[in-house]
Amino acid sequence: MMAQVRAMRADARRNYERLLEVAAEAFAEHGEGASLDDIAKRAGVGSGTLYRHFPTRQALLEAAYVDRIEAIAARADTLAGQLPPGEALVEWLNELGAGLTQVRGLRALLGSAVTEGSSAAATVCAGTLRSAAARLVEAAQQAGGLRQDVDAVDILRLTHGVATAVELADGEGQQIRRYLALLVEGLRA
Amino acid sequence: MMAQVRAMRADARRNYERLLEVAAEAFAEHGEGASLDDIAKRAGVGSGTLYRHFPTRQALLEAAYVDRIEAIAARADTLAGQLPPGEALVEWLNELGAGLTQVRGLRALLGSAVTEGSSAAATVCAGTLRSAAARLVEAAQQAGGLRQDVDAVDILRLTHGVATAVELADGEGQQIRRYLALLVEGLRA
DNA sequence: GTAGGATACGGAGAGGGCCCCCGGTTCTGC
């Protein structure tokens, strides 16, 4: 909870930020399996430096995309203010789905965010996404447009599953809307 | 299409079968990522032998589970003869889903079977599953219980996605039925 | 401006996985 006791040293901060840039590119390009040593090399640092800043692949993935996740979460509130509850949720899921298919690393991140018993389930990204989804889900349920027997995590998990399914098709952008539409149909109250 | 030009040498056949046994165990235990060298070692053969019989991980996975896949496909016809078209499809998906969650390697196999542009899409397993699903899907569509704008591959892909989603939960067996039920709801005509 | 300690760097190396290759062995047809 405390702010950092001490500011980062200037060189450390430079490396940290350079790593994030390179990592975001690498994950987007090669998926979540991108070589970490390669990321370190491309960032012009030793692999030790990478692992010191980001002890696990998860940590790096999360740090690289945390702003994007927050943007998506913020979008939930915007949509909630513009559309009726049910439609807001649907539209948000579509936008989330679009993000998941465009940026490969994001799908992995969502996956670990909704994995029960994973250490990643307790991270900032996971919490942010879950609570954004929960707001929309609860509103939709109260408005009566959404089944009562599902919760936000169920829906995020299913969205992740649908995104996975889409990755196996080659239709790209179109497919995610189609598949999500089917899912949404099943979720209707 | 031709039968093998020549029977396998006796030692080759022994190794082949021993590898299949061990592989099925290993995939079920460690998922599709199980170490191939380790499988070779446990089967008491060199890794060269493994790679000669099964040039790719896919090939081994498929060979290890082909009989299970065929059993599932056969089950489709049984169900088609016992239940109304819509229900037969639903029940079959539930059984397929149960298989996918119980045997970890199967999920990976289904995944590659429905991946467009994958070499695995042309394999025996893929064809068997697709055509079994297609029979049920077409019957259900003709009976009017299923949307017209989806095909068997869509449904298999989504089932794979749902199984992936379930793997992230910890509820195990119960969840797959729940999640599939939602999907099925969305597929109804 | 500089000395000194705290902080961070970097890349070698251990460990493990994948997969190919080829010298040696084992089986089969005659």
Added chain:
DNA sequence: GCAGAACCGGGGGCCCTCTCCGTATCCTAC
């Protein structure tokens, strides 16, 4: 039995992950 085809095995190249510690860099206090 014997020749030769068929097959075996595991060593080795390559890539990846992750750790460790001697060295370089930065910050601070004077």
